[in-house]
Structures are given as C-alpha cells and as structure tokens.
Amino acid sequence: MKIAIIGYSGINATTWTQAFLQQHWTVRTLARKPQPTGDTADQEYVFFDLEQPDSYRPALRGVDVLALVTPADPRQYEWETALIDAAKAEGLRRIVKLSVIGSDLDKPVSAFARGAAKADAYLMQSKVPYVILRANIYMQNVFRQTAGIWKGVYSEPTQGAAVSLLDVKDIADCAIAVAGGGYDNEIFFLTGPAALNGDQMASALSAAMGIPIRFVSPDLGDYRTSLEAGGWPAWRIESLVELYTNIQAGYNQHLPVVTRAVQDLTGHPPRSFEAFVREHFSLLGQYPLFVFALGSEAAGEFDHVDSLIMGIGKVNAAYHLTKRITQNRPGLIINLGSAGSSRFRRGEVVCITRFVQRDMDVRGLGFKQYETPFMPFGTTLEYGLKLLGLPEGTCGTGDNFETAHATEAYNVVDMEAFALAQVAWEEQIPFLCLKYISDGADGQAAEDWEVMVHHAAAAFKEIVGKW
C-alpha cells in the first residue's frame, strides 16, 4: 500500500513518514522543494505545492491513501477541500485526516478548530472513505519553549487549565492502524494518558532535567507582545490569543478529557508526558560537550562522551571551547573540574551559577573591581544551570592559583570557568558547571589539589550516572 504524506520536515510529516516506512508501507512524499537524498525503494518524492492546485492530481495519482495533514493557515479549508476533490477524482481508497479536538463543539474555541470542523464536514459528505483523527494539543508544542525551559521557566497562558497532551508518535501509530482499512467513516478523539496543568508539566520537566523549572501563565497582553516580537503572522497571533482567552474564560472542558482511542487502535497506551520529556529534555540527550581543564580531572571516566581537554587558564578555555563550537556545536556545555573553596567542604560538589573574573581590575579607569568594562553583566555573570540537590556557588576565575582567599564576592576559585561561561552565554548554549572542592584556597592549596583531584572524576561520574 502506498500513502501520500504532505511535506517532509513538518512534525507530523516526519513522524508519520518514519512510522509508515517502519510498517513497510511505501511513502510518497509530496514535496514543494527538490530532495537532495532522492528516491529509495520505499520512499518517492513527487512535486506538490499547496499553493499550486495544478500539482494536486498528478501528485496523488497512483497512491492508495492520502494523509490529509496541512499546516495551520487561513487557506487551510480551501486547500483541504481541493485536496479531497483531487483524491476523489484520482480514485484513492481513503483519506486519513488529522483534525483538532473540540472541532465537534457547538462553538469551537479557536479558528483552528472552526476551520477543522468545516473541512471535516466537507470530507464526510464527499463520499471518499475517510478516517478522522481529532487530536488534542501536541506534547511537541513544548519544543517551541526550549530556550525558556533552559532558563528555568515553562510559560503558557493556560492559568490552571489541564490538558491531556498527546505525543505525535501516537497520532502516527493511530494513522497506521486505520490507514489499511477496517475503520472507514469513523472519527476518533485522540488524547494522552493524563490531563496535566502547567505546574504539573513544569514539575515533569524539572524531574527529567534535574534543574528547577517553574510554570508561568503570562498575562494575555504580554503573551500577544511576545508573539509579535517573535514575528508571528497576524492571523496566527489572533488565533492563539482567541484560544487562550477562551481557555482562561473556562471554555476548556474538552481539553482534559482522556479517551481510550490510542489504546484501542494501537494496542498500546498513549505515551506519557513524563516519558516524552525524559526522551527529549534529559541532560544527556542534549548532545552535551564535557569540558575538563586536564585529563587527570576526567581520569578515564568520560572516555565514551564528547569531551574537550582545554588546558589551564582563561585563554586556553576561551580558545578551545570557541574552536570546538565552530566545528561541532553542542546542545549543552558541561564543565567538570576541581576548585578551591574556603566556604564548601573538601570533596563536596558545588553547582556554579554565578561567575566572577577575579583578576579583572580596571578600577584605575573608574570601573568596579571584577567588572569587565562595557559588558552588560557588570561584575558577575549569572548563567549556569542550577542542578537540583547540589549546593550553589559563585566561582571566581583568574589566571593565578589563589592561596589566600579573602573576599565575599565569590566562594569557589578556579582558573577557567568564567571564560567558559562567557563563551556559552555569548553563544546562548546552556551551561552546567560542577566543581569538586579539592582544596581550601589557602596555604595548603597546592598540596591538597594534587591529592584530591583524582577523586573528582569519580564524584562527577556518580552524578552524571543519575541523569
């Protein structure tokens, strides 16, 4: 059997294509751009553009099933009805149409659902066999918030409303279950396994990532401003603001409903949000680069991860990290290293979230001690991720081995972390900095460091092993 899927980079297009290929279907990808990879035995690319109706019938000729998934757009109804007509004219066996939960309500709460209701009605009277999958909000929408999540905030203007979010993989599995027949002219309401509100979603993210994440439901005016700043088209901004206005007004009773449809169609329960965030947001899932000053700090415990030995001091740190980022940009930078402290115990692992360049001193020109002239962060760069369960510290970095610590401005000392933090901040790559306290930054520091440094790798390995 051959199924036509619109696009290749869309969330559903990617997931459905993989899923159908795995189930030994032939996939015809309806592509508006030429494909560098070319056809394979199981997948062919055919030109198709939603904005060129002449391309519809040739693109559908010879396929059995159309996966009718089109992008949200003011022209969506026009596109979908024309595609249904084309599929009918080409004699397709059936259409599997993605629709939206709540499109069955008397008064759908968004333009998305109103449009879907009209297109569903058109398909139902078209006499083409169909299956309609009315899906709840995707878990994958959380990806749009990745940058904010790494800063510790999950933001959505849902107030206390709960939603039984759904993994798009489950929609694809349901599509496979119905595409071969046996469910024609049926409608299914697809949901995840549980309804979660924003606080519960933030907790799940926090548990998966090990960093504190809090939920914020922004004011709708602020939300609109943020969409405008993000350059979203006006119709989409209006549609989203209308949706959240209705959700906040209590027109949200359909969103927490949990159905059995995924289980019944696929034989497996829908994937949980907890499993979804573990898969996509765990620290080790972010292509992390582990950065050490010396091989002895890694001590052979991190041979199987992407690692960088940068050498000693700020120049080495900045040079080697920047070079690596330009060659192969990591999703997360993790600096593991030893450090001195008169505040924390020897053997303790401290999570550094604030960085001070302790040998920066331009007071002679009127700047504050530790202030890098003309940089927006002043004396202290706040950038590191906070790992739950570890004490939090401020690291003073300088190109000397501090043996007489006597300031409140920082409570851990090293020779590289500030440079790494600044490079990560400039590049907007999440940064986690863990320091193993190897000495007291006092007169004994050099002796202690040599004895203690080999313990660091084992301590880090234990922490990383829990991720």
Ligand SMILES: NC(=O)c1ccc[n+]([C@@H]2O[C@H](COP(=O)([O-])OP(=O)(O)OC[C@H]3O[C@@H](n4cnc5c(N)ncnc54)[C@H](OP(=O)(O)O)[C@@H]3O)[C@@H](O)[C@H]2O)c1
């Ligand atoms: N977000 C939710 O929570 C949610 C929930 C339920 C239902 N839905 C529904 O899901 C649908 C959107 O699915 P999605 O999120 O998978 O969409 P998406 O990620 O935005 O992908 C859109 C796909 O459409 C293709 N495309 C765009 N313009 C095209 C054109 N002119 N000609 C040919 N192809 C074109 C793109 O092709 P390229 O690969 O070439 O870019 C892309 O593959 C909407 O109908 C929405 O209402 C969404």
